[in-house]
Every structure is written in C-alpha cells, then in structure tokens.
Amino acid sequence: MADVTQLSPELVRRLHDLARALTAASRSRALYPAQHPTVTGAVERFRAAIDQASGGMSITMAVTPQTLLVEGVAAPAGDGPIAEAAAYLHDHDVLLIGFLHNTPTAVLQDLLALLASDPVEVRARGGPAACWSHTGHQEVTIEQIDVQKVLEDREVKSPAARDDVWRAVVHAVLEHREALDETVLQRLLAIAGDVGAIGALATDVMAPGHTPQGSPMITTQAAAVLAAYRHLTGVVSLLAPERREEVLSNLAAATARLEPAVAMRLLTTDRAAIDAEDGAVLTGIVERFDDAKVAQLLATTLAIDGQASQRLASVFDTIAPDEERKRRVLRLTRTLLSDADFGRQSQFATLWSSMEELLLTYNERPFVSTAYRTALDEASGRAPHLAADLPPESREWIQTLDQDNVRQLSVTLLIDLLNLERDAARAPDITADVAALAEDLLLEGDYAQALRVIEALAAKAVDRGAVTAAPSRLAIDRLAASAGLRETVELLDELDDEQAEVFARFAATLGPAVVEPLLPLIALELETRARTRAFAIVRGFGAEAVRRLTPLVTSGQWYAQRNAAVLLGEIGTPEGVPSLQTLLRGGDPRVAREAVRALANIDDPSAARAVHVVLRATSGPLRQAVVAALVAERDPRVVPVLLRVLNESDPFGTDHPIVLDTLVALGTIGGDQAVGDISRVLRRHRWFAPKRVRALRQIGLLVLRRIGTPAAASAIQDAAINGDWFLRRLARTVTS
Secondary structure, eight states: OOOOOOOOHHHHHHHHHHHHHHHHHHHHHHHSOTTSHHHHHHHHHHHHHHHHHHTTTEEEEEEOSSOEEETTEEOOTTOHHHHHHHHHHHHTTEEEEEEETTOOHHHHHHHHHHHHSOHHHHHHTTOHHHHHHTTTOOSEEEEEOOHHHHHHTTTSOOTTOOSHHHHHHHHHHHTTOOOOOHHHHHHHHHHHTOHHHHHHHHHHHHTTOBOTTSOBOHHHHHHHHHHHHHHHHHHHHHHOGGGHHHHHHHHHHHHHTSOHHHHHHHHTOOGGGSOHHHHHHHHHHHHTOOHHHHHHHHHHHHHHHSSOOHHHHHHHHHHOOSHHHHHHHHHHHHHHHHTSGGGGSTTHHHHHHHHHHHHHHOOOGGGSOHHHHHHHHHHHHHHHHHHHTSOTTHHHHHHHTSHHHHHHHHHHHHHHHHHHOOOTTTHHHHHHHHHHHHHHHHHHTOHHHHHHHHHHHHHHHTOTTOTTHHHHHHHHHHHHTSHHHHHHHHTTTTSOHHHHHHHHHHHHHHOGGGHHHHHHHHTOSSOOHHHHHHHHHHHTTGGGGTGGGHHHHTOSOHHHHHHHHHHHHHHOOGGGHHHHHHHHTTOOHHHHHHHHHHHHTOOSHHHHHHHHHHHHHOOHHHHHHHHHHHHHTOOGGGHHHHHHHHHTSOTTTTTHHHHHHHHHHHHHHOTHHHHHHHHHHHTOOOTTOHHHHHHHHHHHHHHHHHHOSHHHHHHHHHHHHHSOHHHHHHHHHHHO
C-alpha cells in the first residue's frame, strides 16, 4: 500500500501535549468548580500547551472518533492522549476546534465549562458551536457535527464503529478467545483491510494496560497489540488467504503509528519466547518496514525523548540490520528532524553525532560523563546530611501532600458539596460528579474511599426532602453499569480479603443492579475465589436478585445453568421457583440435580408443586436424576416435598411410576415424619388395577420396614391386623 502523508515528529509531540492538557483540564473542570486550585492549575497547563502547539500563531484540529487531524493529516491513531482527546471531543459533537496564540484564561474556563456540560443538553440548545457563538469569544473556534446527518447515515458503519460487534472483537482479543462467531470473524476481516481501524483496535486493546495510577504498562500493551495482530492474520488466513500480504503491510503501517514505546517493545519481542505463528507475524511486519517508516519511528522517538537509548538502538538493529540501510535511514531521519524545533537547536549537530554513534555502535558509555556518573553514585551518600537539616515536622507535612491524603480531601469536599446542595437545577451536575469520582476511585483501586462516596449517594437517594434524591438514584444506577465497576469485577479474584469485603459493601449499597456485571463470574464452570465472592454478593440481595439471574437460566452452557440453580437455592425464596422449574425441564441431569436441591430448600408449596410437575413430565434418566437429587444429601427438608408429591399424585393412573419412585426415596430419608402418609397410601385401592395395587402395597410395606423405627413397625403391624384381606396377607409376609 502507498504511504500517506504524516505529521512531523515535533508536531506530533506538541499535539500529544495539547491533547493531554485538554483532557486533564476537562476532567478537573467536571469534578471541581472553576476557582478550585486543581482547575486553575490544569487551565494554565492547557494554555501553555496551546501556546506551544500554535507556534506563535494558531492551531486548528479536525476531530474524528479515533484521532485528531492538522491540515488534513491525521495524528497516529494509536497515541493514547490524542485518541482520548479525539474521543472526548467527538462525544461532545465537536467536528473542528481551533485556538489562537495567547488565548486568555477566562476564555478557556468558558470552553471547559461548555465541554463539562451534558452533551444531550448542549445538543438541545443547538450544539456546541451554537452555544459557543453566544459567548462572543473569538480566540477559540468550534465547528460541530451535523447530528441529523449522522443519524441518517448510521447504517453505514466503518470497520472501527464502536458498536456491540466491535466490543465483542476487543473482548475476544483481551480474553484470547479462539472460537468466534461469524459476525465477529467478518468484522475482523474488515478491520484487517483498514490501517486506521487496525490502529483503533490496537488503542482499545491497549487501554486496560495501565497501572491504577494511570501509567502505561508497555509490555502488557505490546502483548495485547500482538494478540490483536494474531487474530487479524488468523482470520485472513482462514477466510481470505490471498490477502495475507496486504494485511501484513497494513499491520506494518499501523505499527509505525503506535505510541513509540509500544512499537519499540513490540518490535523487540523475543521471538524464542513466543509461538511460531506470532513470530511469523512479527517477522512479516519487520520485513515491510520500509526506510520511510523506520525513519518516521526514529524521528518521533528522538523528538520526544531528546536522545537515543539502548532500547532504540536495539529496535533499529532489528528493523535495519545491514550497515548500508542503517546509514540510509539515519540520513532520512535527520532530514525529518531538521524540520522540527528539536533539529533547529544550536547543539543539535553535537547531539546528532552522539545519537548516530550510539545507533550504529551500541555503546552508551561515551555519552555519560564521568562527573555526571560520579554525582549519581554519591547522591545516596549526601542524602543523610541533607535530611539532617529538615525540621521534625517535615515528614508529617509531606504526608499531607501525598496521593492518598489529597484523594481523601477531594472525596470529603465533593461529599460536602453533595450534602449542601439546595439548588434543584444543579443537583444532576453534582450527583454526576460524585458518581464519576466513585468510578475513578474504583479504577484507582481505592475501594474504601469509593465506599464513602457511594454511601453518601445512597443516603441522598432515600432522603425524600433532598433535591438530590432522584439524581442520586439515577447516578447509582449509572454507576452500576459503568466501566469502572466492570473492571473491578474482573479483578475480584485478585483482591485480598479486606479489599473484597469493602467492595462487597460497595456492591450491596449499589443494589441489585450490580448483579448484571457479576454474571460472567457466576457463570464460571470451575470454582474460583471470584465466583465464590460473586455468589456471596448476589445472595445478599435475596429475592430482588432472582429475576436478574434469567440470562444464566436461559444460557446454553450447562454449568451456567447449574450455578444459577445453586444460587437460587441459596437465596431460597419462592420467587425462584419458576426459574428452577425451567431448569428442571431442560433435560440435563447435572442441572436437574441442583435445581431439585434448590427447590427442596424453598419452604413454599410452589416448590413441591414444581417437583411434582417435573416428575410427571419426565421419564427415564432425567426422572431418576431428579429422584436421586432429592435423596442424595439426606436432607430432612426434602421430606415435605416428597410427601406433597405422594399425596397429590394418583397412584393408579399416570402418576403410578412417580408414586413408586417417591416411596423408594422416602425409604432413604423419610423417617417417622413419613410413616403416616405411607400408611394412608397403603390403604388406597382400585378394583380394576390389581397389579398397580399390589406393587404399591408391596413397595410401601418394604419402605416402612426399611425405615425401621418403632412407628414404622407399628404401622406394618396395624396393616396386618386392620387392613383389608389383601393388605393383611402382604403385611404378614413382610413381618414374617
């Protein structure tokens, strides 16, 4: 494929900084008032980034869902801050945004206030461009998306459309799933033919690869990108093998646009440590890195870092192993850098000589001075002397500024704002901010502070006199479906006991809506700590959780149905009977056993009727599985269920086999509780069914003898004395 025009490495770096500053300022403004120090600091950094990016004049950026464009040229789609800013602006209907040099702080404050507003509300007021025109500010220009046109064209989707199929593709990559349905396979095939879509997929699979503090985990991200590439090449090999060369070229182009650190880590992956298929993909990508792509990657990395490194030298040697090509690429790289600010520095010639020598010789020692190395070595020795001059209170002062204390202060301030709010018009904004803070705390892994926040929302939700009551309930529902909660659920197996306990309290406060994100854990086939914890959380909701387990009841996986039956039994309320009856009718004995045990645990007539209906409707192995399940645990709570089946069945009609099976089961676990009912069944008679009468009485008498208690023996003796002629004869046979 032909190469497309690319932005210079220097402009990419400036755009990178501007995008990061924009999203950081927007998030701060959404959480705090305009006068808050956090906001004012973020706005100043935003203004400085604009001045740097505008180059003393102006900068205008077009917005797509995946990246930003300057003068019609797209920034690398895989760049985290740029992609994040693009998605944020796109979600707020911004099609184009421009800034003049020296944009006043007050103008930026108004812009952030607009971006912090609900996009639906802004859309109702005419859109962001219309709202911005009313401010009269000329330093920032905004053009907006034609929403109506988007709605008209929504059926025409790009391969990177963020729909349900896209999310299924991302999950398939992250979960290393090989068995995919036809829809996902076709979307992967479409993505493989689009360099931009490949970059968007790489961005999304890299997104979870961050520490709780937000720092990228480069190795994890590179592994995720390689997994995405493996899925794409695998689908092409399966469905369109003639396109393999084209797809490898697309992968190489997408790799060149990745975040440089991720691209370098990917390209230096140890081929011996991965399987042959992945190694072949990487080899194919490296072979298709032409001189321009290699020079672009080098130039971008050098412009960002300001120096060469051993890792960069290793990547360079991997992509361009021969000496002639290395020198050719370095000449092209220097040409690219000469157009950037980095290349116009007075000391660039000296720096370039050092970097060129490193990239060609693999020797870093000449570029670290002896004095600098000595200073580093002696730094630890000087530390005790410097520490001796600090006041005794310095440790406590520093601790008040650490991340935990600042976060705790933010939580306290926002909860106070929630409790003090009296303006109904502002109530939705403050509750949305509080919910966003709770989600951020979940992502940070600070479950204790997240619990404080959700408890504050829950208290307001039940306060009928508070203007924030209804918005708080809505915020809680949204939080239950948030990405932050789902990511926390995915980590449930890794949490220690204390963290898991705090999260369980958090989930209990959210309410039954949290059952849905827990369903994947409940459906696991094997017992895990995560599944046990999910069971405990859902069990705590009682009857309110029953209807939310329907997806497991109707699942095509037997173990998911089995787990649903176990959980419904542990909840033990009559609301679970219809679902358990559905599971009993499914025909799988493994599920039926658990469903019967669950019904036996429900102290309600509907549970016994459900067992009766199923016994009537089944035969063969399934009925035997139902009966075996009833007696397997020898649980006395099962006896009332069996007795109800016995008394409500016709022993001489179609229910005859059911009655016999029930009598046999009572012989195992019945005890004195069953003796009276068995005695009454023995005295039932029908003239035109002699064989069934005989079988009923013989088995009933044998069951009484098996029970073997004094009450059972007395019942047999009474039958031998006071029964009809036929019953007396059979009873005497049993006693003899």
